[in-house]
Amino acid sequence: MEKTIFFAPDILSNPELPFEEGQHCVKVLRKKEGDEILITDGKGFFYDATIVQAHPKHCIVNITNTVEPPKGWNFKLQIAFAPTKNIDRIEWFAEKTTEIGIDRLSPILCQHSERKEIKSQRIEKILVSAMKQSQKALLPILDEMQSFSEFIKKDFDGQKYIAHCYPQEKSLLKDIYKKEENALILIGPEGDFSEKEVEEALKHGFKAISLGESRLRTETAALVACHTVHVLNQ
Structure with a gap:
């Protein structure tokens, strides 16, 4: 039976579960002093x-063992996307890519972008929930919104x-990607990147790719890209 995982990013320096995690542990799951629980800091551990103080506002624990599980994939995957x-x-895309396995999510502001800003805090909560649900110990990095022109220079x-x-000439991702290779994939807005943005990206070392014959929504394309890289690494 899978254990409930609690998220405490600062657990090594502060042996107390964050307020919401402590409430869930003590009030919802009715954990008591002496009960054993599993915690992740989202950094791969x-x-x-063991619970030493089972108070809903202050759930104090004592770490008894540290485990660094296999990451699950031996490459770095970053997807930059124009929020819809x-x-x-x-939010659905962020959840599903976290379940599959991703290292970094980077919202970008493009010429045809429909959304100019996002609430990172809400998406962060979804990433944490998806990480725990999929029994992972690595929380993806979520960047702040960046302009397309600045992002591609990094x-x-x-x-x-x-x-x-x-x-124009481009290759299928499945044909051009090499196994165990770190990958950064740009996914545009519903109206696609502008032709000028594509030209700028190519000048900065990006390779033009296709994800198949179907025309995909932004979040579907991003998920397909993530899954394709994982399948090619199996």
């Missing part, structure tokens, strides 16, 4: 711990790809 007008679709240790729908 699990901690076996309907934020529910981006260094990345791996291959960089841009998925777009223009009728």
Whole structure:
């Protein structure tokens, strides 16, 4: 039976569950002093711990064992995406890519973007929930919104790809991606990247790719890209 995982990012420096986690542990699950629980800091570690104070506002624990489980994938995967007008679709994408396995999510502001800002705090909660639900110990990094032009200038240790729908030469991701290779994939807004943005990305070392014959929504394309990289690494 899978254990409930509690998230405490500062557990090594502060042996107390965050307020909401402590409430869930003591009030909902009715854990008591002496009970054993499993904690992650989201940095790739699990901690076996014993509850020493079972108070809903102050759940204090004692760490008894530290485990660094396999990450589950031996490459770094970052997806940069233009958030959709309907934020529910981006939250769905963030949840599902976390379940599959991703290292970093980077919202970007493009010429055709429908949404100019996002509430990072809400998406962070979804990432935490998805991490715990999928029994992972690594919480994806969620960047603040960045402009497309600034983002593509940043260094990345791996291959960089841009998925777009223009009728120009491009390769299928499944044909161009190499196993165990770090990957950064750009996914555009519903109206696609502008032609100028595609040209700028290519000048900065990005390779043009297709994700298949179907025209996909932003969040679907991002999920397909994530899943494709994982399948190719199996």
